[in-house]
Amino acid sequence: MLRGGKPVERARMSDIALERIREAIVTGELAPGSKIKDSELAEYLGLSRTPVREALARLVDTGLVEAKPGAYTRITTLDRGDVEATLAVIEALDQLAVVTAVPNLTDEMIGAMRSANKDFAAAVKRNDIGRALTADDRLHSVIIDAAANPLLKKLIHQVHPQIHRIYYRKFSSLLGSQDSVDHHNKLIELCADHDAEAAATLSAEHRRHLGGLIGELFDADEFALSD
Structure with missing residues (x-):
C-alpha cells in the first residue's frame, strides 16, 4: 500500500531546482567556470539543499556542471x-x-x-x-x-x-x-x-x-x- 506524498514532493522540488539552475546557466547568470556551493545556491533559490544537490548531480550528467568530490563544483567552461x-x-x-x-x-x-x-x-x-x-x-x-x-x-x-x-x-x-x-x-x-x-x-x-x-x-x- 502506498503511503504519504513526500517522495513525489521531493522529486517536484528537484525538478524545480533543475529548471532554475539550468536557466541560470543558459542565460549566463551562472557564468562558465564559476564555482558554486549547494548551500549558497539553495539560499539564493529559496530552496533546501537536498533538491539543489540532486539537481546539480543531474546537471553533471548533461555536461553543464562538473564536480570533483571534496574539491569543487563548477559550471563547465565553453570548450x-x-x-x-x-x-x-x-x-x-x-x-x-x-x-x-x-x-x-x-x-x-x-x-x-x-x-x-x-x-x-x-x-x-x-x-x-x-x-x-x-x-x-x-x-x-x-x-x-x-x-x-x-x-x-x-x-x-x-x-x-x-x-x-x-x-x-x-x-x-x-x-x-x-x-x-x-x-x-x-x-x-x-x-x-x-x-x-x-x-x-x-x-x-x-x-x-x-x-x-x-x-x-x-x-x-x-x-x-x-x-
Missing part, C-alpha cells in the same frame, strides 16, 4: 571540442526527428510552426533573446513531439541547453538575423509538403552552418570567461 561534439550529436538527432516526424505532421501542427516562427521573427527584430529562443523551441518542439519517440525527445532535451547557452551569449551573431527566419520558413514549407528527406537535409545544413559560425567565434576568442 570548443565539447561544443563541436555536442553539435554533431544534435545534428544527428535533429535529422532523425525530422525524418520521423514529417509523415505525422498535421495541418494544425504546421500552423503551430508558422505561429512560432512569426513570434521568433518579431523577437529577432526586437533583439529579445529570451522570447526568440522560446519561440525557436516551440517550433522545433512540434517536430520533436510529432516524432513520437520518447527516448529521442529525452536526448534532444538533454543536449540542447549546452548549445542554448552559446546562442544566448552570442544571439546576434548566431540567430539574430533574417537568415534564421528564412531557414524556418523553408523548413516549414518542406514539412507542409511532407518532404521528409529534404527537410532533414535542410535541418542538417543549418546546424552545420551554425556550427561554422560558432567555430568562427571560438577562433576570435569570443567565449572568454570575461565575456
Whole structure:
C-alpha cells in the first residue's frame, strides 16, 4: 500500500531546482567556470539543499556542471571540442526527428510552426533573446513531439541547453538575423509538403552552418570567461 506524498514532493522540488539552475546557466547568470556551493545556491533559490544537490548531480550528467568530490563544483567552461561534439550529436538527432516526424505532421501542427516562427521573427527584430529562443523551441518542439519517440525527445532535451547557452551569449551573431527566419520558413514549407528527406537535409545544413559560425567565434576568442 502506498503511503504519504513526500517522495513525489521531493522529486517536484528537484525538478524545480533543475529548471532554475539550468536557466541560470543558459542565460549566463551562472557564468562558465564559476564555482558554486549547494548551500549558497539553495539560499539564493529559496530552496533546501537536498533538491539543489540532486539537481546539480543531474546537471553533471548533461555536461553543464562538473564536480570533483571534496574539491569543487563548477559550471563547465565553453570548450570548443565539447561544443563541436555536442553539435554533431544534435545534428544527428535533429535529422532523425525530422525524418520521423514529417509523415505525422498535421495541418494544425504546421500552423503551430508558422505561429512560432512569426513570434521568433518579431523577437529577432526586437533583439529579445529570451522570447526568440522560446519561440525557436516551440517550433522545433512540434517536430520533436510529432516524432513520437520518447527516448529521442529525452536526448534532444538533454543536449540542447549546452548549445542554448552559446546562442544566448552570442544571439546576434548566431540567430539574430533574417537568415534564421528564412531557414524556418523553408523548413516549414518542406514539412507542409511532407518532404521528409529534404527537410532533414535542410535541418542538417543549418546546424552545420551554425556550427561554422560558432567555430568562427571560438577562433576570435569570443567565449572568454570575461565575456
